[in-house]
Amino acid sequence: LAKTTQPISMDSYEGQEVNITCSHNNIATNDYITWYQQFPSQGPRFIIQGYKTKVTNEVASLFIPADRKSSTLSLPRVSLSDTAVYYCLVGDPYQAGTALIFGKGTTLSVSS
């Protein structure tokens, strides 16, 4: 499975847009990029998944350049409740039961 690299931590203020970049130089053809969010004392939660270009849902946007060697999770107008750890994962979601390989994630701290 492709290894991912993302910043250990980021700080932001309420109302700002936050962009978390993840590098995955060895991404395979069938791999997708998936982001999970984890609040303290909770299990991780799926945020968004994409293969190429741009994906947007009600929570975030995911930007993936043509070479797919990196991706950027964009959180618009963050609030205090967005303080969490964000994990970038790479793998084939259509391969049954593929285990998720988590790194250390990016700890996002949002202040007022």
Place this chain on the structure above:
Amino acid sequence: EAGVVQSPRYKIIEKKQPVAFWCNPISGHNTLYWYRQNLGQGPELLIRYENEEAVDDSQLPKDRFSAERLKGVDSTLKIQPAELGDSAVYLCASSQFVLAGGQVGNNEQFFGPGTRLTVL
């Protein structure tokens, strides 16, 4: 719809004691996972079940850890005897890969809140 349920939420034991964690996945999810998460780290897979069959237990320390998923629904993870280094959060997750009608789904995993184990 109820999410993944785990119990207990917290457990404190003395080293060398046994401990068991229970997980009830989302109804209909055929795949069940147990992860261990150490402080400041991401979760690491211990074992994965497809229905009642353990299909990936390569990361499970089999000398002291065991798991079962009878009838392909609930699952129990056991540690006997526990060691100081087993202190961690044990997460259970489930996914439904094959959709109704046999359509290929997505392996989005739904996690429970975890059990925080402290070994003294």
